[in-house]
Amino acid sequence: MTLSEAVGGAARAVATRALDLALPPTCAGCRREGSPLCRECRSWLLVRVAMPPGAPIGLPADIPEPLVQLEWCAPFTGTVRRAVHALKYAGERRLADPLGEAVAARWRRASAGGDLLVPVPASPDRIRERGYDQAVLLAAVAGRHLGLPVVPALERVHATAAQHALGRVGRSENVGHAFRVRDGAAARISGRWVILVDDVVTTGSTLAACATVLIGAGAAAVSAVTVARER
Secondary structure (H helix, E strand, O other), X not given: OOHHHHHHHHHHHHHHHHHHHHOOOEOOOOOOEOOOOOHHHHHXXXXXXXXXXXXXXXXXXXXXXXXXXXXXXXXXOHHHHHHHHHHHHOOXXXXXXXXXXXXXXXXXXXXXXXXXXXXXXXXXXXXXXXXXXXXXXXXXXXXXXXXOOEOOOEEEOOOOOOHHHOOHHHHHHHHOOOEEEOOOOHHHHOOOEEEEEEEEEXXXXXXXXXXHHHHHOXXXXXXXXXXXXXX
């Protein structure tokens, strides 16, 4: 861990503590006060954590090329959906901890390999609107638990429509040219096995578009892990 990462982590811990004191968290699942996601509701994040790697993913085709592995923690329903939505749309950053821990637990169990984590970036407009990028928060937590560096290697070239509002072909076209590698990031991913981190996967079009760009910039291989999968 670098000095800047250590300082950043300490600052986040202080900010989280201050927020807890000012506004005690309420569980996104059961609405009980005390934590952003209580122990009982966290169990819904871990329904797939012990499944063997390479378990059938239920997509209508093989894992989207050029990804070599795609994993997720739980179905995008019920408590998990509410937790992801609270992180993305309600400003509940504290949920990045349990969600990121679940990502790390699933990847630790199912990993085929990987050298570093790269978050799938939101658009600049959405980051300004929310005040943060949820995938960056998730990757930071997962990286700490996995002992892997996090490299924000990607950026969105332009905003895209919400994927859930589109059909399968439309989703692929929507993100086909949406990403590029940040200036100076190619050297950090060249020859490395990259693990993409995101909140939800549906068809895998977004992850495949990111993987294509990363491999074009020199990555040796690209896998992906998300909190949830939407059917």
